[in-house]
Amino acid sequence: MNILELRNVTKSFRKGDETITPLHNVDLDVRQGEFVSLMGPSGSGKSTLLNVVSGIDHVDSGVIRVNSQEITSLSRGQLADWRAANLGYIFQTHNLVPVLTAYENVELPTLLLKLSAGERRARVELALEAVGLSDRAGHYPRQLSGGQEQRVGIARAIVSHPTVVVADEPTGSLDAETSLQVQSLLKRLNQELNITLLMVTHDAHVATIATRQLYLDRGKLVEELRVERQ
Amino acid sequence: MFNYVLKTLIRHRTRSLLTVTGAAVAIFVYCIVGSVQEGLYRLTSGADADRRLIVFQENRFCPTTSRLPEDYAVKIGKIAGVKDVLPIQVWTNNCRASLDIVVFNGADPKKIQSMRPVKLASGSWSQFETQRDAAVIGRNIAMRRGLKVGDQFTIGDISVRIAGVFQSEVPSEENLIYTHLAFLQNSQRNESVGLVTQHEVLLQPSADADRVATEIDVQLRASSVATKTRRKGAFQASTLSDLVDLIGFAHWLGYACVGLVLSLVATTTIMSVQDRMQEYAVLQTIGVRPLGTLRLVLAESVLLCLVGGGIGSGFALIALQFGGFAIGAEGATIAFKPSLWLGLSSLGTSLCVGLVAGLPPAIQTARMSIVNSLRTA
Ligand SMILES: Nc1ncnc2c1ncn2[C@@H]1O[C@H](COP(=O)(O)OP(=O)(O)OP(=O)(O)O)[C@@H](O)[C@H]1O
Ligand SMILES: [Mg+2]
Numbered sequence: 001m002n003i004l005e006l007r008n009v010t011k012s013f014r015k016g017d018e019t020i021t022p023l024h025n026v027d028l029d030v031r032q033g034e035f036v037s038l039m040g041p042s043g044s045g046k047s048t049l050l051n052v053v054s055g056i057d058h059v060d061s062g063v064i065r066v067n068s069q070e071i072t073s074l075s076r077g078q079l080a081d082w083r084a085a086n087l088g089y090i091f092q093t094h095n096l097v098p099v100l101t102a103y104e105n106v107e108l109p110t111l112l113l114k115l116s117a118g119e120r121r122a123r124v125e126l127a128l129e130a131v132g133l134s135d136r137a138g139h140y141p142r143q144l145s146g147g148q149e150q151r152v153g154i155a156r157a158i159v160s161h162p163t164v165v166v167a168d169e170p171t172g173s174l175d176a177e178t179s180l181q182v183q184s185l186l187k188r189l190n191q192e193l194n195i196t197l198l199m200v201t202h203d204a205h206v207a208t209i210a211t212r213q214l215y216l217d218r219g220k221l222v223e224e225l226r227v228e229r230q
Numbered sequence: 231m232f233n234y235v236l237k238t239l240i241r242h243r244t245r246s247l248l249t250v251t252g253a254a255v256a257i258f259v260y261c262i263v264g265s266v267q268e269g270l271y272r273l274t275s276g277a278d279a280d281r282r283l284i285v286f287q288e289n290r291f292c293p294t295t296s297r298l299p300e301d302y303a304v305k306i307g308k309i310a311g312v313k314d315v316l317p318i319q320v321w322t323n324n325c326r327a328s329l330d331i332v333v334f335n336g337a338d339p340k341k342i343q344s345m346r347p348v349k350l351a352s353g354s355w356s357q358f359e360t361q362r363d364a365a366v367i368g369r370n371i372a373m374r375r376g377l378k379v380g381d382q383f384t385i386g387d388i389s390v391r392i393a394g395v396f397q398s399e400v401p402s403e404e405n406l407i408y409t410h411l412a413f414l415q416n417s418q419r420n421e422s423v424g425l426v427t428q429h430e431v432l433l434q435p436s437a438d439a440d441r442v443a444t445e446i447d448v449q450l451r452a453s454s455v456a457t458k459t460r461r462k463g464a465f466q467a468s469t470l471s472d473l474v475d476l477i478g479f480a481h482w483l484g485y486a487c488v489g490l491v492l493s494l495v496a497t498t499t500i501m502s503v504q505d506r507m508q509e510y511a512v513l514q515t516i517g518v519r520p521l522g523t524l525r526l527v528l529a530e531s532v533l534l535c536l537v538g539g540g541i542g543s544g545f546a547l548i549a550l551q552f553g554g555f556a557i558g559a560e561g562a563t564i565a566f567k568p569s570l571w572l573g574l575s576s577l578g579t580s581l582c583v584g585l586v587a588g589l590p591p592a593i594q595t596a597r598m599s600i601v602n603s604l605r606t607a
Contacts, residue, residue: 080518084516084517099234
C-alpha cells in the first residue's frame with residue numbers, strides 16, 4: 001500500500017515578473033518502510049517538495065495523500081494536528097528550542113498527543129536511546145555538539161511514531177565523521193523501526209543509504225535507482 | 231508548554247526582570263492613585279456622608295473661622311426630622327492642604343460614642359470620659375505618629391493624654407483625635423467658651439436631608455450668626471474642593487501608568503517574539519497549532535504583567551495598610567486605605583494590559599508563513 005501519494009502536484013512562486021515552477025505536475029508514490037532520497041540542483045525545488053508533503057506549505061494544484069488522507073484539503077489548524085500525529089520533520093540546522101533540555105525538546109511533540117505521563121516518558125526515553133543520547137537527556141542544546149544536536153532533532157522527529165519522516169539535508173551542516181554517524185542512524189531507524197523516510201540531500205554518497213533515489217530537475221521527478229529490500 | 235514559556239522568560243533574565251520591575255513600579259503608582267480616588271469617593275458617599283448634616287457658619291471655610299453658639303444645638307434639635315445634634319469644636323494644625331494633618335474634634339464623650347462610628351481598639355472609654363485632658367485617637371493617626379495608649383501628645387497649645395485608640399468603618403474618621411468639648415474650647419487663645427465650630431446633625435430615618443438643611447438655615451437666620459447647612463459629604467467635598475480638583479487630575483496619572491506598562495510589556499514581547507519567529511515556525515512544524523503559538527505569546531506577556539502587577543500592587547497595599555497615609559485640608563481628611571477591590575482591579579488591569587500588549591506579536595506568530603520563517607535562518 002502507498003503511504004504517500006502525490007498526484008499532479010504543481011507549485012510555483014512569483015518573483016517580480018518571472019514565475020518559477022519548482023514542482024510541475026509531479027507524481028510520486030512511496031510505500032510503507034521505504035527510504036527515499038531526493039537529489040537535484042540547488043533551487044530545483046527539493047525543499048519545496050518536502051514542505052508541501054509536510055503541509056507547512058500549500059500546493060497550487062494537485063493532491064497529496066498520506067495514509068489515504070488527503071492533506072491538501074485540510075485547514076491550517078487541521079494540518080497542525082495532522083503533523084503532530086503523522087509527521088516527523090528533521091531540519092538541517094537550528095532546530096532545537098534553546099531554552100529546553102534535550103529531553104524536553106524530544107518531549108515537545110508528545111505534549112501535543114493524548115498520552116499518559118508514563119507513556120510519554122517511555123516514548124521520550126526510547127527515542128533518546130534510539131539515537132544513543134540517553135546520557136545527555138539533561139543537556140541544553142548549547143552544551144551539545146552539532147552531531148548530537150542533530151540526533152536530538154531526529155529523536156524529536158520519531159518520538160510520536162509518525163507515518164512519514166522527512167529530512168531536509170540532515171547532514172548538510174555536519175563534518176564528514178558526524179555525517180557518517182547520522183547516516184547510519186537514519187539507515188538503522190529505517191531498517192529496524194521500519195520508519196518511512198523522505199530525505200533531501202546534495203551528497204550522492206549520502207543518497208546511497210536510501211533504498212530509492214529520486215532526482216528533481218526543472219519541475220519533474222526522475223527515478224534514478226530502486227533497491228528492493230529483502 | 232507552560233514550562234516553555236517560563237524557561238523562555240527566565241533565559242532572558244535581564245530583559246524579563248527589567249520589564250517586571252517597570253510594570254511593578256507603574257502598578258504601584260496606579261494603586262496609590264486608585265486609593266486616593268477611592269478615599270475621595272468614600273468621603274462623599276455612603277450613609278455617613280448622606281444622612282448627616284453639617285451646620286457651619288455662613289461664608290466661612292477654615293474651622294478656625296467658623297464660630298457658632300453652642301446652644302444652637304437646642305434650637306436645631308427642635309426642628310422636625312432631626313434626631314440628635316452634636317456640637318463640635320474643630321482644631322487643626324494646618325488649614326492648608328497637607329499630608330500630615332492633625333485634626334482635633336472636641337465634643338461630649340457620651341455623644342461621640344453614640345453618634346460617631348467609632349469602636350475602641352485599645353484603651354478605655356471610661357478613662358476618656360472622666361479625665362479632662364484625655365483623648366481617643368484614630369488608628370491611622372496613631373500609626374502615622376507612632377502613638378499609643380498612655381502617651382502624651384502635644385501639638386501647638388494643645389496637649390492631651392491618649393486614653394484610647396479607635397477604629398472606624400469610615401476611614402477618614404481614623405485620622406481624627408477626639409477630646410472633650412470644654413477642653414478644646416479652653417485651650418484656645420481667643421475666647422471660645424460657649425462657641426463651637428460646627429454642629430453635626432443626625433437625621434430621622436424618614437427625614438429629607440436637603441429640606442431639613444434648608445429649614446435649619448432659615449430658623450437660625452434670625453439669630454446672632456447665620457449658618458450654612460449641607461450634607462456631610464457635600465460639606466467635605468466643598469471643604470476639600472482644591473484637593474478634589476487635584477485628585478481628579480491625578481486619575482490621569484493612573485491612566486499614564488497603565489499606558490506605561492502597556493508600552494513596556496508590548497516592546498519586550500514584540501522584541502522577544504521577533505527574535506524567535508523561527509522558533510515558533512519550528513513549533514508549528516512539529517504540530518503546535520497557530521492558535522497554540524498565539525497562546526504561548528500571550529502567556530508570556532500576561533505573565534510579565536501579572537508578576538509585575540502583583541509585586542507592585544502588593545507593595546502598594548502593604549504601604550497603604552501600614553503607612554496610615556491621609557491628605558487633608560481645613561479639618562477634613564481623605565484616608566488612603568488598601569482595599570480588596572483595589573488589589574483585584576490592579577491585577578485585572580495587569581491582566582488586560584498583558585493581553586493587549588501580547589496580542590499583536592501573538593497574531594503575528596499565528597499568521598506567519600512557516601516556510602518563510604524557517605528560511606530566514
Ligand atoms: N517563498 C518563496 N518565495 C519565492 N520563491 C521561492 C520561495 N521558496 C522557494 N522559492 C524558489 O523556489 C525554488 C525552489 O526552492 P527550494 O528551496 O525548494 O530549492 P532547493 O532545491 O531546496 O534548493 P537548495 O538545494 O539550495 O536547498 C528556488 O528558485 C527558490 O528561489
Ligand atoms: Mg533546500
